[in-house]
Amino acid sequence: METIMLDRSAIRGLFDKVKSEGRDALTAPEGKILCDAYGIKVPQEGLAKTADEAVSLAGSMGFPVVMKIVSPDILHKTEAGGVVVGVKSEEEARASYDKIVANAKTYKSDARIAGIQVQQMLTGGQEIIIGAVTDGSFGKLVAFGLGGVLVEVLKDITFRMAPATREDALSMLDGIQAAEMLKGVRGGEAVDREALADMIVRVSQLVSDYPEIVELDLNPVFATKDGAIAADVRIVVDFDQPEPRPRPAKEEIVAAMNKIMRPRAVAVIGASAEAGKIGNSVMKNLINGGYKGEIYPVHPKAEEILGYKAYPSVTAIPGDVDTAVFAIPAKFVAGALKECGEKKIPGAVLIPSGFAEAGAPELQDEIVAIGREYNIRLMGPNIYGFYYTPENLCATFCTAFDVKGSAALSSQSGGIGMAIIGFSRSAKMGVSAIVGLGNKSDIDEDDLLCFFEQDDNTKIIAQHLEDLKDGRAFAEAAKRVSKTKPVVVLKAGRTSAGAKAASSHTGALAGNDKIYEDVFNQSGVIRAKSLRQLLDFARGVPVLPTPKGENVVIITGAGGSGVLLSDACVDNKLSLMTMPDDLDAAFRKFIPPFGAAGNPVDITGGEPPQTYKNTVKLGLEDERIHALILGYWHTIVTPPMVFAKLMVEVKDEMKAKGIEKPMVASLAGDVEVEEAAEYLYAHGIPAYAYSTELPVEVLGAKYRWARGAGLL
């Protein structure tokens, strides 16, 4: 990419002029100035005042050219015979010059003629659209698609956050459905990928440098094997854009979040001795959950609550307080929050509803302002609170929860939070934290990402969300965090109906789902397609070791499962290894003659445990294989628990030799396979009964993460 030589003051002057004239769009010449400044190729053009100049200009830019009259007195150029397209030679250029001038004089004898514009004429090439939009959550995004029906009818377009890197830009060329078109079809030539990527990067830089550009369209761009030229540029500006959401520095976020999530002392504002009250449930959860820090109930009158000395206000509490849990009606929150500010409490957990989600945005604005004034980070409002199991902390009115482990989950909705709790308990999925984010007046998913990133108790982060208040902050955090810990997201409000429901639920602006999809990919986020998938990924992905390569092998007792598992591999972008001859022969030694080696390795249904053992051991030992998918078929010869225990034995035996590979299992059989699946899961092999899809989805998620993190 050429260095961009910018005359920033000139560009600034251009925008100032547009602003002073009250315009919201740039003229074509203004657009060209910006393109030239950023090295975005547009057709060359020049003004010729004589036929000789026209010939020389055309020669320098190359034929064919278009020639047009330039006269303040002629508005309808074509009508005046003032346009000639497809001028192919010096001779024609000279003749056209004379003809246009003559036509103009005939059309309007007293017309002032400034000259003839000579413009490079674009012919052929693949029509491309490169553009930029401004998203309420993600800010500037660069867009790429093929011209014509593909963008218009099939919405075959891809986005990246701006500024985009060359790698981002190149990934856009492969990110559309019709990507093959760029490689040349029907005997056509492949386009110049570097030139297109370069143009994408330049556009993304331009809109990042000048935030007043809210929309930009290069449409069409003609791409050929030799380069790319934008035939038309359209730029829309807005000088009155909303203030960005304040973003504390990462260190500040981490410091505050550590205090909130791992507090030395918790105050419960609205603590109550009366069963059924939220302030009572919160107290009980703190106490019964086993939290070891100080607990300070706050109540206007009570002396003590549930055996703990009560205080009339947080300001009356003798020691420091890190987290204040609010269990009082919305209208009292602002007052109590100010007291938290005076007490220098860094975090407020705002359980109450009755704010933006209930048609009272002014109440929410008020508490946000107080939070900023006193530097209190706000979780909520309109939430169930949160759990942080390493500290035995249940700062919530929901059920207490104590299944410890390494998955950190969050949800924007209380109902989904309860589903997380139920699933986690039922599936014995150990969690480090469950956090309710609700209205996200302040603390957002990116704050959680920053905390969990440095939290040694967390190995995977799974988030349910309806919108991102600051998508850019999220994407930046996710891109960094996902390099070390998988980030899984279930984005609700994907569809128009879902978006409508989200807006009336938490006031969420669900946004353009294609943008979420592309930004998630750009940030290394694993997107879950369903609530169950979010939960299954949170459970299964941390169980699996990271694969060291792309070669997946299926070993199955049930041929039918092998077929469905193969389909699932393709669906989940897993590569079934092409079996080398020597390995094929090695597998064949262990299986009956009517079994099938290749991949899947079909050991057939009637085999004894030893056959499973031999083949799986071989699969683990051979260095060319990187992951195994097991298909089990329940028979009398190899009952479910025999299979399960044997697989764990083989796995442990290999682990002792330093061999660790991801393994998942699909179990087909009578109800006893459910116990076997549980045993396998508990021992590091994610396994599912009656399903060929779920185990492969979990393995696929692990691979997606490893690829995004650059580990493959």
Added chain:
Amino acid sequence: METIMLDRSAIRGLFDKVKSEGRDALTAPEGKILCDAYGIKVPQEGLAKTADEAVSLAGSMGFPVVMKIVSPDILHKTEAGGVVVGVKSEEEARASYDKIVANAKTYKSDARIAGIQVQQMLTGGQEIIIGAVTDGSFGKLVAFGLGGVLVEVLKDITFRMAPATREDALSMLDGIQAAEMLKGVRGGEAVDREALADMIVRVSQLVSDYPEIVELDLNPVFATKDGAIAADVRIVVDFDQPEPRPRPAKEEIVAAMNKIMRPRAVAVIGASAEAGKIGNSVMKNLINGGYKGEIYPVHPKAEEILGYKAYPSVTAIPGDVDTAVFAIPAKFVAGALKECGEKKIPGAVLIPSGFAEAGAPELQDEIVAIGREYNIRLMGPNIYGFYYTPENLCATFCTAFDVKGSAALSSQSGGIGMAIIGFSRSAKMGVSAIVGLGNKSDIDEDDLLCFFEQDDNTKIIAQHLEDLKDGRAFAEAAKRVSKTKPVVVLKAGRTSAGAKAASSHTGALAGNDKIYEDVFNQSGVIRAKSLRQLLDFARGVPVLPTPKGENVVIITGAGGSGVLLSDACVDNKLSLMTMPDDLDAAFRKFIPPFGAAGNPVDITGGEPPQTYKNTVKLGLEDERIHALILGYWHTIVTPPMVFAKLMVEVKDEMKAKGIEKPMVASLAGDVEVEEAAEYLYAHGIPAYAYSTELPVEVLGAKYRWARGAGLL
């Protein structure tokens, strides 16, 4: 559609000529003859021998036209100046005639000139491809897509079995991704849908009438608002096509299947007293399963087996036998099968493997021939057998199974059969039958469809398959059967990797998945995307009453579930009702002021049981609502089982008043919701814990069926 006037003997003659000349393609003029005969519009053309004739011809077909020299001595017409395109007027036609003749003479003075071909020139319009292919399983199919990159790069093409009806053809126009293109985009005009549909129907009729046409392409067809003309026709023929699979009449199928599935007497060939042997397991399952008919063990030497008198051969059995279950090695099957023939046993259940799937197609061919000779229907080989619960019949070596109900399932694979058994038992899904089809040497899915269609014990049919040996027979049966009973299919081998695995598993030819997809749609088949979905649909769809209209309403305690449920509605093609004002007001009366009416109706999380009751009752009572999706949020105020029992109460109360509507539920909460889900399911409300997707998928499947069956 105009009546087609066919001169069949002329067409026959044309094909005979092609055959005798050993060609595998028709010439353009031959193609035109077929198109003309079938009323498929192609450009008009004619031979002019004078300039006057050229003028008159061009005038009759309309300008512009193309004019071309016709001379046996001029091969390279363009080189000879023998072609003029874009002839726009009588004047130009006359001049062109003279010019072409003059050019020809200049080019080759002694050239014999037969005249000038005048051909209608097609300009503009949407480029379309209409074609036909021959599929090994489905036979003749008609194909439709848009010209250019859409078919080539995006594979945006749709198929229907030929002959296609007008409705089929019209559905193809909506069956492509780029369907909007046909309605006019970028200010273009919509194409003439009837003309395109008409052309599709005619093509489908042509290829059906002449099976020797194996491929046909009209590419491009130019479609405008006034009609459609095929600019080019390409026809490939094959006079040596494989024999179709024999197809007994429906009545014969039903008679035989009734004998096999509900036999008065069963013989077990290879019965054994030795535990662990397949012939022993089959005997035990028959006896312990509670089968009330006669059981005849067949064994060369034994006097009796498990208390039943044994016979050395089926021919020695005194009474009639309806079903013979084979539990002997492959090599002995043919001999025993002949004896079944002599005994006039109508059905053989061939458990043994070692046939086509194991590289011994000749063994399979042999038994198929015996089956045909003696009119014995063959199930398998390479199967687990089958269950028919209304007769307490377990004709299998797998576990006995006795959870009676109305779902009939089949699988091509034994492993999948075991998964069906395990899931059915675990989920308490009552089944009428589970059938293994394996290699499908004879009995195929369409035979099962014919049986289950008339089987009063079956309400839904769910089939796992890797291929269809006779896709056409299946589609015809499914189209009929699905009008009264839902048919759900899981097609394995969807992907290239899956297809490869299927081929080495049961020798299945997985075929083009897009064709399966389209034919399933054309036949009213509900396609399951995964094994779990097949099972969940089999379980849930028969539980639900048939909806009377498309208006779906979500009533939820958890707003977050409401958002995800809305997304799931869109994914599953369900229509969220736009809430009429009066109904909105009626719902609002029952919910707190900060709840949201509209759709979803968000009653909010803290509500008592009565709020769920009031709103659900209203939803059931109001005639404008046709189905309900419930979102439950576990709270202390409304515990899971309280909610579940109340919902069933309301449902039963309404049922007593004659009101029945499909209801499904998504339960978000702690582990107690699992028991509640089970209770709801058992009482007619399919419910899932920790999932917003699964209940909506089940409702979506019910709707898909109802639409396909013409009930909506």
